[in-house]
C-alpha cells in the first residue's frame with residue numbers, strides 16, 4: 365500500500381527513506397496514515413483543484429495553465445495581500461533590514477517585533493503578546509508548556525495542529541481527554557471528575573470548516589469555575605470579528621480584534637492564539653498571554669529559542685496591515701460581510717445546506733454522496749470557480765464537500781458568478797440535506 369502511494373514521489377532518496385521506514389515496525393503509523401489519506405492522495409494526483417500550480421494572479425483571479433478562475437480558496441479575508449498601502453510598505457523595510465534576520469528570537473530580534481507586539485497588545489486589549497512565525501509553531505511548543513503534567517481537555521473537532529500539539533504534550537507527560545465538540549456539559553463533567561492541578565482546555569475560535577464560533581463567554585466562565593486555562597486558536601476569527609459596539613458597521617463587530625473581544629470577554633484564564641497569515645496576509649503568529657507567561661516562553665518554547673524568524677517583508681506587511689486596519693478595517697469588514705451575506709442568502713434561497721450559522725466568510729457545502737467530490741470539484745473548476753475540496757480525512761467521510769472562503773478582494777462580478785455556479789451545482793449534484801447538517805454540527 366505504502367509503495368503504491370509513493371508512485372508520485374519523485375526523489376529516489378526520499379522514496380527509499382520512506383519505503384524503509386514504512387517497512388520497519390516503527391513505520392506502521394505511515395502505513396496507517398497512507399491508508400487513511402488514500403482518497404486525498406488519489407485526488408491530489410489527478411484533480412486540477414488540489415496541489416495546483418498557480419501560474420499567475422490578477423486581483424482575486426488566478427490562472428492555472430490557460431484556465432482563469434475566481435479564487436474562493438484564499439484566506440486573505442481583508443484582501444490586504446493586494447492592498448496598495450501594504451504592498452508599498454515592504455521596500456523601505458528591506459532597505460533597512462535586508463530580507464531576513466537570521467537570528468533566532470532568543471539571540472535578538474529587529475525592533476519591528478517590539479512595535480508589532482505593542483500594537484497587537486493594544487488592539488487585543490490583552491496583558492501582553494509574544495510573536496512567533498506560525499500558529500503551528502505555537503501549538504507544538506506552548507501547549508506542552510502550559511499543560512505540564514496536568515490534563516488537557518481537547519474539543520473533539522479541534523484543528524489538527526492543536527490536536528498534534530496535544531499529542532506532543534501527552535508525550536511530555538500530560539493527560540489528554542476529549543470532549544464532544546462545543547459540548548459545555550460534557551466538558552464540565554470531565555473537568556469535575558479530574559483531580560489534576562493543571563487543567564488546560566484547548567479549542568478553536570472561529571472554526572475553519574463550519575465558520576461558526578463557540579460561545580466563548582460560556583467556555584471562559586467554565587474555565588474560571590474549574591481553575592482551568594482556556595487556550596483558543598482564533599486563526600480565522602482574528603481580523604474578521606471583533607468587539608461589539610452600538611455604532612458597528614456590521615455583525616462582525618469592530619476592529620477585528622478577535623473572538624475574546626467579540627464576546628465581550630476578558631483574558632482572565634484565557635490565552636488567545638492567532639495568526640497574521642490569514643486576514644493580514646503575513647507570515648507571523650502570536651499568543652496573547654500574561655507577561656509572566658511570555659517571559660517563561662522566551663526560555664522554554666523551542667521556536668523562540670531555535671526557529672528562524674518571520675521574513676522582514678512579513679514584519680513590514682504586518683505593521684502596514686495593522687495601520688490599514690486602524691484606518692479603514694471596519695469598512696473592509698462591512699464589505700466582506702455584505703459579500704458573504706449575498707452568498708449565504710443565495711444558498712438559503714436554493715435550499716443548499718451549509719453548517720455556517722454565523723455569517724462569517726467560511727462556507728462549507730457538504731455533498732450527499734462523498735464519491736461526488738471529484739466530479740463536483742471538476743465542475744467548479746470548469747466553470748471558473750476555485751474552492752477548497754473538503755475531502756476525507758480533512759473532514760469526516762459523511763461531511764465531504766467543498767468550502768468557499770470569501771475575501772474583501774473578491775469583486776461583485778466574481779460573487780455573482782459564484783452564485784450562478786452554485787445554482788448549477790445544486791441542479792446537477794445531490795447536496796447534503798439541511799437537517800442532517802444541523803445534526804452533525806451541534807451547538
Ligand SMILES: Cc1ncc(COP(=O)(O)O)c(C=O)c1O
Nearest residue numbers: 498499500523525572599639649
Ligand atoms: C484553525 C487553524 N489553526 C492553525 C492553522 C495553521 O496556521 P499556521 O499556518 O500559522 O501554522 C490553520 C491553518 O489553516 C488553521 O485553520
